[in-house]
Amino acid sequence: MAEQENIRKARHRMVQEQLIARNISEPRVLDAMGRVPRHLFVPLEFQRRAYSDGPLPIGHGQTISQPYIVGLMSQLLQLAGDEKVLEIGTGSGYQAAILGCLAKEVYSVEQYANLADGARKALTACQIENVRVFVGDGSLGLPEFAPFEAILLTAAAPEVPPALIRQLTEGGRLIAPVGGERGQMLKLVLKKKQRLVTRTLVPVAFVPLRGQHGWQDDEWR
Numbered sequence: 001m002a003e004q005e006n007i008r009k010a011r012h013r014m015v016q017e018q019l020i021a022r023n024i025s026e027p028r029v030l031d032a033m034g035r036v037p038r039h040l041f042v043p044l045e046f047q048r049r050a051y052s053d054g055p056l057p058i059g060h061g062q063t064i065s066q067p068y069i070v071g072l073m074s075q076l077l078q079l080a081g082d083e084k085v086l087e088i089g090t091g092s093g094y095q096a097a098i099l100g101c102l103a104k105e106v107y108s109v110e111q112y113a114n115l116a117d118g119a120r121k122a123l124t125a126c127q128i129e130n131v132r133v134f135v136g137d138g139s140l141g142l143p144e145f146a147p148f149e150a151i152l153l154t155a156a157a158p159e160v161p162p163a164l165i166r167q168l169t170e171g172g173r174l175i176a177p178v179g180g181e182r183g184q185m186l187k188l189v190l191k192k193k194q195r196l197v198t199r200t201l202v203p204v205a206f207v208p209l210r211g212q213h214g215w216q217d218d219e220w221r
């Protein structure tokens with residue numbers, strides 16, 4: 001079925017006003033976010049707001065990230081198209097879908113089975129076939145499929161999980177929100193000649209990473 005004109009217009013406006021106007025300039029990122037039907041990744045009751053400038057609830061107290069944040073993190077990964085990428089925190093599957101357009105293969109891990117199911121359905125509906133969604137504790141990564149050229153966390157971690165650093169290739173890039181309820185910073189970690197170079201970028205606000213290397217229930221309520 002052809003997409004409605006108003007949906008296409010809303011997505012075009014999102015790219016212009018929320019991404020380009022705020023210095024997201026990587027053409028492949030703009031192209032991917034201009035094509036992927038974000039409204040298919042949000043619950044029905046929020047579809048009208050799918051292209052608005054903010055996060056939206058997706059159930060289980062989790063959210064689909066603001067489009068600008070998806071654009072920013074996708075751009076920071078500097079993907080060329082031939083990479084194997086790991087995402088922690090599939091949620092709606094929208095960020096995974098964008099990564100699917102930018103890389104060769106995407107592995108994404110989600111703690112809630114029904115969010116993982118919803119994400120798989122949305123990915124299938126938009127014919128994105130190079131994303132695999134797993135249910136489990138993403139703070140441990142996916143050692144059986146490592147190493148990855150790029151790793152993206154979409155939940156806030158107390159520290160960058162050491163298991164994830166180990167699963168990064170030489171020359172690889174990892175992006176993670178690091179911090180707690182009161183404040184987080186987006187960090188970029190580069191693995192160069194077996195050394196780590198960490199850059200602290202901008203303040204962000206993500207839901208908590210859970211699991212072994214995440215926040216425990218009593219630490220973040």
Ligand code: SAH
Nearest residue numbers: 064089091092095110111138154209210211
């Ligand atoms: N990238 C998502 C954003 C989801 S919010 C999107 O585009 O919609 C973060 C997600 O991380 C939530 O779905 C949450 O359930 C998940 N999460 C938190 N801790 C996790 C863990 N240890 N392992 C796997 N998923 C986790």
